[in-house]
Amino acid sequence: MAPHFGLPEFGFLLRGLQWTMLLTLVAFAGGCTAGLAVALLRTCGHKGVEWITRIYIGIFQGTPLLLQLFVVYYGLALTGLKLDAFVAVAIGFTVNASAFLGEIWRGAIQAVPRGQTEAAMALGLHYSSRMRDIVLPQAIRISLPATIGYLVQLIKGTSLAAIVGFIELARAGQIVSNQTFQPLLVFGVVGAMYFILCWPLSWWGSRMEARLALANQR
């Protein structure tokens, strides 16, 4: 007889939720770091470098994430590099996130008025100080709503990791559902868990957006 959905099953889902959060955290942290590099290279003023970055962004935005995960997990295994499922999907999501965040921040950097950079140059500030002290603080503020929006997409997107056998929240739900034959209840709980994670972020993001619009009106 099939087990009912009880505490052990709920605990299993919670562990899946933990892996979802951990994967999101790693991918977001890695994606932010690499994405910042992408955004800076994309706006560096050197034609060749800007083109290469553009191609990089184009490839990762223009192909399915699913495919990218396959390439990292199975493709690298063929070359003799056998990665743990978590490491493989973490790499895949990080690289993918770096392309999307890089493009979001590229736009934000370019949205900072040109006069800000000119004033900084006229004051004798170097590139590193111009970016760190003047452009990036303003660009981050501009990009915050889009960045939070991407984070929400990323949380939900980590369910794709199931495809290479990584057990995160969605995959855990599928397993429990198959054992208990209570798909409505199980996926209801899974959905609620995603919602509790994502909704506050979405709410925060739109509040940021409203505040930014207000600041721009002044």
Place this chain on the structure above:
Amino acid sequence: MQDQILIEMKGVQKWYGGYQALRNVDLTVRRGEKIVLCGPSGSGKSTLIRCINRLEAIQQGSIVVNGHRLDDSIKAIDVVRQDVGMVFQSFNLFPHMTVLQNCMLAPIRARRISKVEAEATARRYLERVRIGDQAEKYPAQLSGGQQQRVAIARALCMQPKVMLFDEPTSALDPEMVKEVLDTMIGLANDGMTMICVTHEMGFARQVADRVIFMAEGQIIEEGAPDAFFRNPQHARTRQFLGEILAHH
């Protein structure tokens, strides 16, 4: 001291693609001199001063600032920018920093002086432009005139040898023009070398040693303000003066 040459531009040519913005410009500025640049829009006056601190690159000719020849090397650009302060039409204050932080950043980062010293310098110059009591506010909390005075103080904190003004009063409401001009007059009286792109002819009469008229990327005519306004030599200058003085 008075005759020392601070800026020397020779045969400067500048193109934007196929459009020539500066045609064979020669300009010598001596220490302590106050120069007003005027001319119709698109005549190249802003471009000219933006070449002096290398916000724009030139394609031909030479620019020497305080004995340093400006070329494409980062070092030369650095040295020149340390000596040249600039004030913009749209203020360009850093909106995420307080007035005080706006004034302290460049001295700390580019001159590498201590925070304590930078703050003392910043407060001194903010007092001088009569805005010392607003030091902790953000730019958006100030009026346009106040913002432009902060921008002047911010440039002065780098202790430049020359100040460039790019239409500093054009973005201001009429009632705020005077406070900014008064600040500039004070600076001129203290002996600062200044090049001002402006249409404020009263200011030109009062402080300029020379008024230079530009059109189509060329210097058409220059002279002491008295002679320049009373007896302009070129038809183009007379036409321009007729147009702007009719409005004042």
